[in-house]
Amino acid sequence: MMRFLLIAAAVIAIYFLPAGLKNYGIYIVTLWSVYVIAGMGLNLTVGYAGQISLGQAAFWGIGAYTTAIALKAGLPFLAALPLAALLCFGVGLLLGFPALRVQHHYLAFATLGFNILVYLVLRNEDWLTGGSFGINNIAEPTLLGWRISRPLDFFQFTWIATVAMGVLMALLLRSPWGRAFAALRDNPIRAESVGIDTTFYTLLAFAIGAAYAGVAGAFFACLVGFIEPAPFGVNTSLSMLLMVIAGGSGRFFGPAIGAMIVVLIPEWLRFAAEWYLAIFGVMIVVMMVWLPGGILSLPERLRGAK
Amino acid sequence: MTALLDVQAMQKAYGAIRAVDGVSFSVASGEILGVIGPNGSGKTTLFNAILGQVLPSAGSVAFEGHDVTGSKPLHLARRGIGRTFQSLQVFGKLSVRDNLIAAGQEFGTGKFARLFAAPEAGLGPRAEEIIALFRIGHVAHLPAGSLSYGQQKLVDIAMAFMSRPRLVLLDEPCAGVNPALIDQLTELLRRLNREAGTTFIVIEHNMDFVMNLCSRVICMAQGRILAEGPPAEVQANRAVLEAYLGA
Amino acid sequence: MTDFLQLIVSGTATGACYALAALGFTLLWQASGTINFALGEMVMLPAFIMLFFIGPAGLPLPLAFAATLVVSLIILGAGFKRLVVDPMIRHGVIPLVIATLGLSIALKQTVRIVYSAQVYTFPSIFSETLLSLGGAKLSVSDVGTVVIAGGLVLALQAFLNGTLTGRAMQAVAQNRDAAVVLGINAERMVLYAFLVNAGLAATTALLVTPVYLAKFDMGDTLGLKAFYAAIIGGFNNSRGALLGGILVGVLENLVGAYISPGYKEGVALLLFLGVILFKPEGLLGKAEERKV
Ligand SMILES: Nc1ncnc2c1ncn2[C@@H]1O[C@H](COP(=O)(O)OP(=O)(O)O)[C@@H](O)[C@H]1O
Ligand SMILES: [Mg+2]
Numbered sequence: 001m002m003r004f005l006l007i008a009a010a011v012i013a014i015y016f017l018p019a020g021l022k023n024y025g026i027y028i029v030t031l032w033s034v035y036v037i038a039g040m041g042l043n044l045t046v047g048y049a050g051q052i053s054l055g056q057a058a059f060w061g062i063g064a065y066t067t068a069i070a071l072k073a074g075l076p077f078l079a080a081l082p083l084a085a086l087l088c089f090g091v092g093l094l095l096g097f098p099a100l101r102v103q104h105h106y107l108a109f110a111t112l113g114f115n116i117l118v119y120l121v122l123r124n125e126d127w128l129t130g131g132s133f134g135i136n137n138i139a140e141p142t143l144l145g146w147r148i149s150r151p152l153d154f155f156q157f158t159w160i161a162t163v164a165m166g167v168l169m170a171l172l173l174r175s176p177w178g179r180a181f182a183a184l185r186d187n188p189i190r191a192e193s194v195g196i197d198t199t200f201y202t203l204l205a206f207a208i209g210a211a212y213a214g215v216a217g218a219f220f221a222c223l224v225g226f227i228e229p230a231p232f233g234v235n236t237s238l239s240m241l242l243m244v245i246a247g248g249s250g251r252f253f254g255p256a257i258g259a260m261i262v263v264l265i266p267e268w269l270r271f272a273a274e275w276y277l278a279i280f281g282v283m284i285v286v287m288m289v290w291l292p293g294g295i296l297s298l299p300e301r302l303r304g305a306k
Numbered sequence: 307m308t309a310l311l312d313v314q315a316m317q318k319a320y321g322a323i324r325a326v327d328g329v330s331f332s333v334a335s336g337e338i339l340g341v342i343g344p345n346g347s348g349k350t351t352l353f354n355a356i357l358g359q360v361l362p363s364a365g366s367v368a369f370e371g372h373d374v375t376g377s378k379p380l381h382l383a384r385r386g387i388g389r390t391f392q393s394l395q396v397f398g399k400l401s402v403r404d405n406l407i408a409a410g411q412e413f414g415t416g417k418f419a420r421l422f423a424a425p426e427a428g429l430g431p432r433a434e435e436i437i438a439l440f441r442i443g444h445v446a447h448l449p450a451g452s453l454s455y456g457q458q459k460l461v462d463i464a465m466a467f468m469s470r471p472r473l474v475l476l477d478e479p480c481a482g483v484n485p486a487l488i489d490q491l492t493e494l495l496r497r498l499n500r501e502a503g504t505t506f507i508v509i510e511h512n513m514d515f516v517m518n519l520c521s522r523v524i525c526m527a528q529g530r531i532l533a534e535g536p537p538a539e540v541q542a543n544r545a546v547l548e549a550y551l552g553a
Numbered sequence: 554m555t556d557f558l559q560l561i562v563s564g565t566a567t568g569a570c571y572a573l574a575a576l577g578f579t580l581l582w583q584a585s586g587t588i589n590f591a592l593g594e595m596v597m598l599p600a601f602i603m604l605f606f607i608g609p610a611g612l613p614l615p616l617a618f619a620a621t622l623v624v625s626l627i628i629l630g631a632g633f634k635r636l637v638v639d640p641m642i643r644h645g646v647i648p649l650v651i652a653t654l655g656l657s658i659a660l661k662q663t664v665r666i667v668y669s670a671q672v673y674t675f676p677s678i679f680s681e682t683l684l685s686l687g688g689a690k691l692s693v694s695d696v697g698t699v700v701i702a703g704g705l706v707l708a709l710q711a712f713l714n715g716t717l718t719g720r721a722m723q724a725v726a727q728n729r730d731a732a733v734v735l736g737i738n739a740e741r742m743v744l745y746a747f748l749v750n751a752g753l754a755a756t757t758a759l760l761v762t763p764v765y766l767a768k769f770d771m772g773d774t775l776g777l778k779a780f781y782a783a784i785i786g787g788f789n790n791s792r793g794a795l796l797g798g799i800l801v802g803v804l805e806n807l808v809g810a811y812i813s814p815g816y817k818e819g820v821a822l823l824l825f826l827g828v829i830l831f832k833p834e835g836l837l838g839k840a841e842e843r844k845v
Contacts, residue, residue, distance in 0.1 A: 040484070052647065094411075099827075102833045108588060109780055110648065110829050113822045116777075120822075124687050124815040176411045176420040176427045183408045186397035193395075194409040194465060195383035200417065204531070238590075245651050250399075278662035284655025289640045292648035 012164055018155050026151040027223070032263045033158045034219045038289030039243045039255025040169050041212025047250035048173065049205030050185025051099055054239045055111035058118035059088045059210040061232025063217020065122065068135045068227055077141035077222065084214040092210025096203035115234050123231040141222050158219050159258065165215060170252065172208070181205055185250075246287060248296030257295050308371045310335040310354075310473055310505050318348075318355045320535035321456060325351040325531030328365075333473070338499055338506045340520035340537065342513075345551055348529040349390055349509045353475050357382055357389055369473070376489050384413065388471035392478045392509075394458050398451025401463050405450045406433040412467030431467060438492065440464040456483045463491070467498065473505045480512045513541065525549065558689040560806040562710050566695040566766070567800020569702030573757040573795040575786070576706060577750035582788060583726035584746035587651050591657035593776025595751065601664055604673060614676055630751030634744060636736045654788050657772070661786035665769040677763035698760050703795065705756065709749070710791045722746060752756050774818070778802075781821040787835025795839060800824065816841040819844050 018029045044058045063084040070080035098110040122129045129135070141151045141157070149156050172178055183191040184201050191198050221227055239262050247258025265283070269276035291297060309332035311449060318326040326348045332509055333339050341349050358379045366375045372461040377385075397405050411420065411427040420427060437443050440460050443551050445453055459482060466474050476495075480488050492515060498504045510516050515540055516523060523540040525533045527549040533540050561640050574596055581587045589595070606617035637656060641649050679694035713719035724732040725742040732740050744803025757775075765771050778801055801821040809817035828835060 046647070052650075060640065062447075068750050098829055102829055106784065106833055107828055108646075109784060112777075113781070113825050113829075117819060117822055117826075120816060120819050124813075172421075174425045176407075176423055176425070179404055179408045179411065182398045182400055187395055189359070189379075190391070190395040190397065190465075191408075192379040193359075193383055193389050193391075195380055195412040195469065196408070197380055197412065197417070214329055241647075242654065245647060249647070274666050275662075278659050278666065280661025281655045281657070281662060283658065285637060285652050286654035288648045288655065289637065292641060292644040 011125050015156055015159055019152060023151050026155050028263060028267060030076075030155040030158050030223050031220075032157065032259050032288070033162045034216050034223060035240070035243065035259035035263055036162050036256050037165050037219070038213045038216035039247070039259050040165060041209040041216075043244045043249060043255050044169065044172075044181070044212070045205050045209035046244055047254065048178065048185060049181040049201065051202065051205055052108045052265075053111045053206070053209065053238050054234065054241060055095060055115040056209070056213050057232050057236035058115040059092060059213035060217040060220065060236065060240075061118060061122060061229070062091060063214030064089050064227050064232070065129055065135070065219040065222040066097050066214070067218040068129070068138045071139045072135065078143065078216075081215065081218045084218040086214075086255050087210045088214030088217075089207045089211040092207035093203050095210065096206035099206060100199055112234055112237070119229055119233050122232060130228070132229060134226060136226040138221050138225045138227065140225075146293070152280055154223065158223070161215070161219065161267050165212060169212075173252070177201070177204075217241075242284065246284070246294050248294030251294070251296045254294055254296055261295075309333060310337075310370060311487065311507075312368040313356060314366045314368075316352065316355055316367070317363045318351050318360060319363045325530050326355055326362075329526070329529070329531055331524055331531065331534070333505060333507060334366070335472070335505055336503055337522060338520045339510065340516040340523040341507060341509045341526060342511070342516060342523060342540070342546075343526035343532070347526040347549075349526055352526070353389065353477055353507075353509065357387065357475065383469070383471075386469075388466035388469065388474040390463050390474075390476045390479060391467050392481070394455070394462060396450040396458050396461050396465070399449055401436070401447050402450050402453070403433055403446045405461055406436055406468050407464055409465035413469045424519055429468070436464050436467055441490070456487055459483050460487070460491075467504075468504065471504065473507070474504060476508045476510075478509055480510055480515050488512065488515055489525070495519060514553040517541070556810070558686075559691065560810055561803055562691050562699075563695050564803035564806035565799050566698040566802070567761075567805070568782070568799035569699050569795070570757050570761045570798070571778045571782045571801055572706060572786075572795045573702050573760070573776070574754050574775060574799025575783035575798055576709065576791055577753040578779055579783045579791070579794055580746045581590070581750050584722065584743045585638060585642060586646065587638045587642065588646060588653070589750075590650060590653040590776070591660060592779055593772025593774070594657045594660040595754040595772070596758045596761070597664065597767075597769065597772035598629065598660055599625050599755040600675065600762040600771065601668060603758065604675065604767055605726075607676065609696050614678060618755070618759055621758075622752060625755040626748050629754060630748040631744065633751070634747040638747075657776075661769050661772070664829055668769065670769060673767040675762040675767050678759065694763065701756075703759060705753070706791060706795045718742075718745065748771065760789075778821055781825045784835060785821075785824055787838025790835070790839070791835045793835050793837035797835070
């Protein structure tokens with residue numbers, strides 16, 4: 001109960017907090033919120049179901065482009081959003097098939113390869129994606145006739161969606177499916193022997209994770225108003241994985257913490273000017289050496305050290 | 307009356323090694339069959355070939371009159387065959403209680419119904435029953451991976467019973483378990499056999515356990531059946547003694 | 554037709570370099586289960602170290618290479634193992650993936666700051682003459698690269714199969730516990746694998762940088778191609794890496810010239826996805842059956 005109240009307070013505080021920020025600050029917080037959605041999906045695939053995915057940014061891109069193209073075609077945002085999610089769900093299902101055959105490094109590179117393939121399509125198929133010029137002037141979303149154009153409004157809209165996606169994820173993880181995902185992660189052979197259809201759950205872990213990235217992509221497209229292939233490359237997938245691991249993979253609030261690391265720390269490190277990415281890289285190495293379970297494993301780690 | 311499980315001319319070869327080399331036997335409903343034999347004689351491989359964990363090179367398996375040769379472990383589980391493994395195989399990060407529910411939740415209703423089912427899928431009472439039966443109540447809330455070896459072994463065995471299987475295959479259930487627990491386990495299996503009518507095939511090196519529990523014993527050596535019969539008879543068999551002494 | 558031959562030869566040369574890097578990657582994986590995402594940077598860094606020895610330090614190329622080799626073995630071989638891999642390996646694959654990723658960012662960005670994002674030319678160990686072969690013009694550097702890289706791969710294979718140390722390294726890769734029981738110093742064999750990886754990376758730098766040119770992000774594509782080559786050819790076979798590398802190099806050249814330059818980078822990828830789906834053990838690899 002205490003826990004529930006704390007979470008509710010945090011959710012409300014974050015809803016109102018950015019009101020005091022300038023537009024750039026609001027943009028950063030909105031970006032964080034978008035990353036949290038994509039990260040929750042990846043956390044399902046990686047942290048709960050025990051798969052490896054280095055292709056989350058590809059789904060993020062598919063979601064963003066689908067939304068941009070649908071909005072250009074005159075569809076309302078509330079129609080484009082499920083379209084993006086559904087398309088990503090379908091493609092994610094397909095990406096699950098290699099995972100049935102291979103594991104570990106093979107799976108890492110299969111998903112990474114998939115990401116590059118999607119990137120190449122985004123860059124080369126001008127007729128659909130605008131090639132390296134991308135798609136600009138993406139419409140602001142409209143909800144029941146209300147046009148969301150102020151940055152703060154758009155943040156609050158994104159945040160409500162993030163919380164809703166979080167609630168759905170929590171329900172999924174509490175359901176028997178959540179237990180089946182964990183069983184798949186902990187011991188696939190044992191899982192099969194007690195009747196758990198590991199094929200089905202592997203595919204679904206990828207597909208649901210991808211659908212979350214698709215939703216994140218839809219919000220991202222509207223946030224930036226202009227999309228090009230660059231943000232959807234392998235580097236972003238790696239950041240997203242970093243986000244999940246650094247926050248604490250297989251922990252519900254891991255992606256929210258991890259997204260802060262990925263979005264906010266580079267901002268804070270700006271004082272270091274050109275050195276900031278190098279410092280960031282070293283921080284990642286140090287953190288993985290010292291705290292491989294992620295930030296949320298810190299309390300256990302401290303307790304264990306005593 | 308047809309046998310519950312019927313294995314014919316089972317073979318499994320790994321390259322030149324014939325781990326199982328033409329094994330035939332059948333088990334009647336309600337029996338407790340023991341499988342003994344020196345290490346490397348092919349007992350585990352026989353289980354794996356029966357249970358679809360590895361594809362048999364030749365031979366057939368029938369369960370309740372249906373041909374299930376090469377069926378996937380998943381389908382055999384759904385048909386009512388449970389198993390335990392020689393090495394520990396629990397879901398390490400899940401609690402003991404969740405391990406049990408995970409082992410029972412995929413039977414019955416369809417997958418999509420389960421997405422909307424209550425978190426415990428209605429299996430709370432069944433889990434409590436099994437927890438009481440195996441006397442693991444004091445650790446039920448702990449992650450299974452954090453328990454001692456013997457406790458994990460009990461959880462591993464308990465999981466096989468969640469779905470009320472008609473046949474359970476146990477691979478060395480007593481290995482690494484302390485003597486007091488072995489007596490408890492003997493009692494438990496006998497009771498499940500008597501009250502729920504569960505049929506067992508048990509691989510075990512502990513001869514007291516086998517003599518106490520089994521109604522019939524098969525001894526394997528080098529992938530084949532060396533002797534078969536009532537426990538006392540097999541134990542007294544010269545060929546069996548020689549196989550164990552490494553003749 | 555002569556174009557075609559030239560494309561094949563230069564593709565083979567590039568591919569042979571992919572193969573060298575790929576080989577280091579498979580060695581590390583086999584010896585210690587390390588997936589090294591900083592592989593490309595482990596080629597990029599020696600290139601810049603060599604530039605330093607040639608430029609400010611004024612050494613001739615062969616000496617600069619020798620000095621670079623020593624530095625690489627110490628930093629990218631032993632140092633990498635001690636400081637990054639050893640503390641993390643027991644936590645499984647993913648933390649190490651992330652850490653090597655962080656390492657790759659750090660190395661890339663440090664070089665970018667020290668040397669700027671500029672492109673540097675790099676001296677070749679080969680002369681710039683062209684060989685004439687039945688009307689086709691082949692560059693000495695392409696042919697030389699193939700000879701050196703191919704020779705190294707074969708020499709390494711001979712070492713792994715023909716010497717006691719090489720066999721011990723393979724034994725550790727296959728079954729560490731059994732190797733330890735047999736009295737093999739597993740820790741030392743794993744260290745050798747890291748050293749060989751560093752040596753291969755430095756050599757790759759020597760061979761590719763004249764063509765790729767030295768730039769802080771030159772490792773990005775190189776690392777990726779090397780991963781693909783390793784998986785396409787087969788992980789448990791050093792000739793597999795050579796085959797995979799050359800296949801990728803040649804096909805890229807052909808697709809770039811005859812089909813679409815835009816999808817040149819996609820070739821390795823499609824080949825790779827095909828292999829993963831239909832023959833995950835790689836073209837020359839042996840399937841391993843999983844044990845319960
Ligand atoms: N996956 C495998 N690959 C190769 N050989 C195997 C494999 N599994 C088992 N074997 C071999 O099959 C034989 C029988 O092993 P196993 O069935 O485990 O014996 P047991 O359970 O009776 O001790 C042994 O010689 C073992 O080495
Ligand atoms: Mg056995």
